Amino acid sequence: MPRLTVRRTAALLLVAPLLAAVPPGVSARAGGDGLPLGPPGLPETRHAVELAPGLTYTDIVRGMSSKRSFWTITVGVTATHGAAERLLGQLRAAGYDGRIQRLDRRAPDDPDQTGPLGFAVRTGHFATEDAALVRQARLTAAGFTTSVNNTAEDGTATTGPWVVHVLRIDVDRFAGRVRAALSTGVVPGLATVSATDASLGALAGVNGGFFVIDAIDGTPGDLAGVSVVDGQLVSEAVRGRTALVLPAADGAGARIERVSTRLTVRSSDGSGREVDGLNRASGLIRSCGGVGGDQPTQRPLHDVTCTDSSELIVLRRVFGASAPDGDGVEAAVDPAGRVRELRDHRGGPIPVGGAVLQGTGSAADWLRQHARPGLRIRVEQRLGTPLGVLPLTPALDVVNGGPRLLGAGRTRIDAFAEGFVHPDDPGFYWAFGVRRNPRTMAGLTRDGDLLLVTSDGRAPGYSVGLSFAEEARVMRALGARSAVNLDGGGSTTMVVGDRLVTRPSDPTGERPVGDAVVLLPDRCAVGQRRRTADPGGVRGS
Numbered sequence: 001m002p003r004l005t006v007r008r009t010a011a012l013l014l015v016a017p018l019l020a021a022v023p024p025g026v027s028a029r030a031g032g033d034g035l036p037l038g039p040p041g042l043p044e045t046r047h048a049v050e051l052a053p054g055l056t057y058t059d060i061v062r063g064m065s066s067k068r069s070f071w072t073i074t075v076g077v078t079a080t081h082g083a084a085e086r087l088l089g090q091l092r093a094a095g096y097d098g099r100i101q102r103l104d105r106r107a108p109d110d111p112d113q114t115g116p117l118g119f120a121v122r123t124g125h126f127a128t129e130d131a132a133l134v135r136q137a138r139l140t141a142a143g144f145t146t147s148v149n150n151t152a153e154d155g156t157a158t159t160g161p162w163v164v165h166v167l168r169i170d171v172d173r174f175a176g177r178v179r180a181a182l183s184t185g186v187v188p189g190l191a192t193v194s195a196t197d198a199s200l201g202a203l204a205g206v207n208g209g210f211f212v213i214d215a216i217d218g219t220p221g222d223l224a225g226v227s228v229v230d231g232q233l234v235s236e237a238v239r240g241r242t243a244l245v246l247p248a249a250d251g252a253g254a255r256i257e258r259v260s261t262r263l264t265v266r267s268s269d270g271s272g273r274e275v276d277g278l279n280r281a282s283g284l285i286r287s288c289g290g291v292g293g294d295q296p297t298q299r300p301l302h303d304v305t306c307t308d309s310s311e312l313i314v315l316r317r318v319f320g321a322s323a324p325d326g327d328g329v330e331a332a333v334d335p336a337g338r339v340r341e342l343r344d345h346r347g348g349p350i351p352v353g354g355a356v357l358q359g360t361g362s363a364a365d366w367l368r369q370h371a372r373p374g375l376r377i378r379v380e381q382r383l384g385t386p387l388g389v390l391p392l393t394p395a396l397d398v399v400n401g402g403p404r405l406l407g408a409g410r411t412r413i414d415a416f417a418e419g420f421v422h423p424d425d426p427g428f429y430w431a432f433g434v435r436r437n438p439r440t441m442a443g444l445t446r447d448g449d450l451l452l453v454t455s456d457g458r459a460p461g462y463s464v465g466l467s468f469a470e471e472a473r474v475m476r477a478l479g480a481r482s483a484v485n486l487d488g489g490g491s492t493t494m495v496v497g498d499r500l501v502t503r504p505s506d507p508t509g510e511r512p513v514g515d516a517v518v519l520l521p522d523r524c525a526v527g528q529r530r531r532t533a534d535p536g537g538v539r540g541s
Contacts, residue, residue: 036473037466038063038159051203054173055519056166057496063160065461069152071126073136075144077103077118077427084119091123094142096135098123103426105155105434107415117434118426122149150460153436155467163463165494165501166478167204167452167519171251175522178251178450180208180229180397182221182515187234187279187319189221190512193493194500202518206440206452207493209243209400209486210302211514212286217305219324221514222279224286225400226259226383229515231392233381234318235400236278237261238289238300241418242404242484244442244517245390246397251450256407256442256482257385259398264380265312265357267370273363275379276311279319282326282346282360283307287419300419302402302432310361314379315350322349323356329364331357331371339373355379399442399486399517403433405472406443406483413468420468436465438492438505442517443480451480452517454494458505487513 034044044062051057075091075098078084084100091098101120106113123139126132132148139146152158169178181200183191190211197205210224226237237243237260245255263275276292277285284307289300294308315323323330325347332341335353350356357377359367371377383390383398390396402418405411415421415433422428438457444450453475457465466474468485475483490506491513504510 035060035062035162035164035477037162037470039157042159051496052174052176052521054170055176055203056168056170057204057501058166058168059501060162060164060166062162062164063158065161066152066158069150069158069460071124071129071132071148071150072122073124073132073139074147074149075121075123075139077120077425077430079118079424079426081119084121087121091121091144094139094144096123096139103430103434105430107421107429107433108411108413109416110421111416117430120427120430149435150464152460152464153458155434155436155469158464160464161462162466163456163503164474165454165456167206167494167496168478169251169450169452169519171254171448171450174251174519176203177249177520177522178246178254179249179518179520180227180246180399180515181518182227182229182234182318183513184221186317187221187223188219190514192510192512193495193516194510196516197495197518198498200518200520202495202520204494204496205516205518206454206495207487207491207513208515208517210287210402211487212280217286218281218284219319222281222286223400223514225402226261226398227400227515228383228392228396228398229318231394231396232316232318233261233383233392234279236263236290237383238287238400238402238419239291239298240289240300241400241402242414243401244399244484244486245385246399247390247393247395249395252448254444254448254450255385256404256444256484257387257390258404259390259400260384262382262384263314265314266378266380268376268378269370271366271370273312273366273370275314276308276363277313279315280313281324282311282313282328282358283309289419300402300417301422302419303428304422310363311359312363312366313358315356315358316354317350317352319350323347323358326360328358328360329367330359331367331377333357333371333377337376337378339371339375339377342367342371342373399515401442401484401486403468404482404484405441405468406475406480409446409476409481411469411472411476413472415468433468436467436470437489438502439466439471439488440486440492440494441471441475441483442486443475443478443483445479446481449479451475451478451483452494453478454492454502456492456503456505458489459503462503
């Protein structure tokens with residue numbers, strides 16, 4: 001699939017002076033009138049600027065460093081107190097002090113609400129991260145697997161601070177476009193949101209959904225969940241996951257929905273078969289939630305790569321010019337659906353306008369029998385939501401995410417159902433959902449405004465990040481009635497014009513990602529906006 005062809009425009013050049021015009025302390029609020037983070041009465045400031053008619057950027061700074069927070073080292077998280085005591089004994093035998101911390105917060109939808117989530121074994125009470133790192137190095141040498149944490153990020157009571165960035169799109173006034181974009185224009189490869197925004201001439205943008213980072217987990221850049229760009233289904237869904245649905249180019253009618261995919265292939269000889277995946281490496285299913293006997297589970301399981309030795313994968317040119325190589329069979333299909341070639345290996349060219357069907361295991365046997373040259377192959381794709389079928393119209397974009405945060409104006413954190421709870425590893429949900437992290441969120445207000453929101457994190461003293469529960473509270477406070485968590489952590493990025501407004505949590509800087517949600521200017525209105533924009537048009541919120 002080609003990249004969107006919009007290039008940098010005069011409208012984008014308006015953003016930098018608008019941001020520069022924001023004076024310090026446009027508005028200050030007490031906690032009772034601000035975000036529901038920390039105790040009431042915390043200081044809060046908001047700066048707002050209208051980037052274009054109907055598009056407003058607001059940065060919110062709330063709270064202050066907690067005097068009670070400190071650096072510590074987590075040696076492990078166990079499911080039982082007995083296991084924690086044994087680990088603590090090993091720690092003390094190695095000559096280190098330690099303590100057991102009970103972890104009470106289970107996922108709200110976890111069917112097992114009996115007892116605590118687990119128990120963390122921790123050691124040390126340090127004033128600085130550097131001091132904690134010195135002990136961590138010694139513990140690593142002694143054979144322990146550890147992480148250095150600041151207790152302000154634990155999800156327990158704190159005064160912050162928090163830095164939150166908000167893009168609000170009033171779809172009735174915004175004349176531009178709200179689109180999903182693959183970072184490199186094709187599935188393989190990663191690029192920063194800054195680079196993607198610059199190449200598309202975007203007014204602003206945020207990172208999108210979860211994706212494959214390392215080749216051991218599949219194709220780097222492959223979206224780990226549903227993806228639709230310009231009406232083309234790019235990636236299959238992770239079963240049960242919530243997504244941001246953008247049915248129109250202007251953002252109107254956007255929805256937060258659970259999206260499923262059903263993919264089948266049928267030969268002109270009458271035989272049909274289930275399709276396991278789209279535009280990805282065979283046998284590797286990132287975050288699981290697939291079909292056809294995946295191991296160890298077909299349930300969603302976040303950040304786990306399930307495997308399947310018998311898969312049928314469909315690859316189109318959005319994957320690039322060539323299919324991934326490997327053992328098995330592949331059929332090259334022309335735009336009319338006719339099989340032009342049946343190859344006894346995987347890794348040949350993908351026909352323009354056509355597809356390559358790759359098979360391993362029993363899927364390879366199916367292709368040998370039912371995808372012989374001259375036969376016709378029809379691939380059937382169906383997107384579904386609880387409201388019914390979601391048509392693949394040219395304007396449709398879908399961005400994967402999870403878990404759901406809000407539904408019908410109420411907190412609804414579907415973390416267990418969407419695979420963010422690992423039943424055999426209580427430390428995963430504690431680290432991912434209970435502790436505070438950088439976050440990216442999307443939400444919709446009662447009036448249909450679209451909210452794209454980020455929170456900086458992993459930076460004690462600057463911004464501690466948000467837990468899942470805090471994400472839901474923030475989105476409700478901003479007016480959202482439905483909301484979903486998008487990819488976060490080191491992926492969390494918001495770019496406004498040429499400016500990276502978020503602070504990357506990765507030590508290497510802004511992380512390259514698989515896709516982005518971009519806000520593009522209206523081509524026809526660029527000249528008029530250049531003439532009428534008010535560089536001093538800053539408003540408090």
